[in-house]
Amino acid sequence: MDFHYTPRQLELRSKARELTEYLEKFEVDCETNNGLAPDVHDLVRKAVLESGLQAINMPREWGGAGLTITEQAIVQEQLGRLTGAIWDMVWRPANALRFCTPEQREKYLIPVIKGERRDCYAVTEPEAGSDPQNLMTIASKVDGGWVINGEKWFVTVGDHADFMILLAATEYGPSLFLVEKDLPGVRMERVPRFMHTFVYEHPEFTFTDVFVPDSNVLGGLGQGYDITRSWFTEERLMIAARTIGAAERGLELARDWAVTRHQFGQPIASFQLIQGMLADSAVDIAVNRAYTHQVAWEADQPATDRKTVHAKAAIAKLSASEASGRVIDRCVQIFGGRGYDRAYPVERLYRELRVDRIWEGTSEIQRIIIAGELIKRGIGVLSFPTEAVAR
Ligand SMILES: Cc1cc2nc3c(=O)[nH]c(=O)nc-3n(C[C@H](O)[C@H](O)[C@H](O)COP(=O)(O)OP(=O)(O)OC[C@H]3O[C@@H](n4cnc5c(N)ncnc54)[C@H](O)[C@@H]3O)c2cc1C
Structure with missing residues (x-):
């Protein structure tokens, strides 16, 4: 090892x-x-x-x-x-853009890789959140292409993107379409003010008789869910990794504040109640980093069982996002009133880490995935990677 x-x-x-x-x-x-x-x-x-x-x-x-x-x-x-x-x-x-045809790749993916264009992913709808099967956005077949009608919500980077990868119901099943944002019939209806202040917005869009050619179907008709789902493992691991980084920054700042801030004639770090918060935060970060690294390593091994890694990524996302939420809450507390001031990174991180328990599958959905794996396939999800390699 x-x-x-x-x-x-x-x-x-x-x-x-x-x-x-x-x-x-x-x-x-x-x-x-x-x-x-x-x-x-x-x-x-x-x-x-x-x-x-x-x-x-x-x-x-x-x-x-x-x-x-x-x-x-x-x-x-x-x-x-x-x-x-x-x-x-x-x-x-x-990641869905890996399914581009060579022509689509030249037009969409390569410019995004170069930073010349920007994509966004539109799956969620007013009535389709945790359950994306409840799609109301419909793409209907017409000569030479498709006509899309419907509504998408919470489209991250939707304000800045040039095109979207849109999930719509078709007669062949849910399918992905590459939709340019400036097409007639695409309207950005509302840009909600969320709890955080992110550099990009998450607007709501409506689609009224939007025509896209056949060549803009991404990854084959009826493949929409499978393509979207196939990247959950990676995306959830990246959320786990980012939340750990955020928590670590919070703890560094809170630790430095605790040793320099004096009250009652001594550094607040000398109070055991503050020490408890620092220690619990260190535990939350150390344990989650180790586990996230383990699962990321497993995801890189070609022989690894994909379903088990999928469930392990759900554990990593659930655990790291919840642990980081606890850490940053303590960090705000250690900063006292200053921790409530937007000029301080701990305040911003406090608001921003909240969404990591909601997007890419809520904490409840991660629990359902983990429990489902346990019930269907036993406790293999708890195995250490070397056990699989040794077998
Ligand atoms: C800031 C932000 C950015 C986002 N970016 C994007 C994006 O770029 N593209 C995109 O497509 N979507 C995006 N989303 C949408 C996000 O993925 C959804 O909000 C999320 O999947 C939850 O869906 P919902 O909001 O409809 O909540 P619901 O699905 O209505 O859930 C409400 C509550 O019920 C719980 N619940 C639901 N089903 C079950 C169940 N079976 N068992 C137990 N509890 C359950 C949920 O966990 C939650 O607590 C974004 C959301 C936010 C807030």
């Missing part, structure tokens, strides 16, 4: 940290102005390209960084330190 990072992993971690530290300087601007100006987006784009961390989930031959899942988790953990979801400016195209 060897837990050392390889030289390459160490190099990736320090590159990601360097980029994160550069991006940190835009956090307060993002919070104060509810986003960043176009010239800042340009600066960030250049910095991302210089770091070589663009499209870390895409193969090198298409211009991505071509990282393994473990390497991606190492990078995402660093980026997760950022507030304002500035980590999302380090673009990571939707």
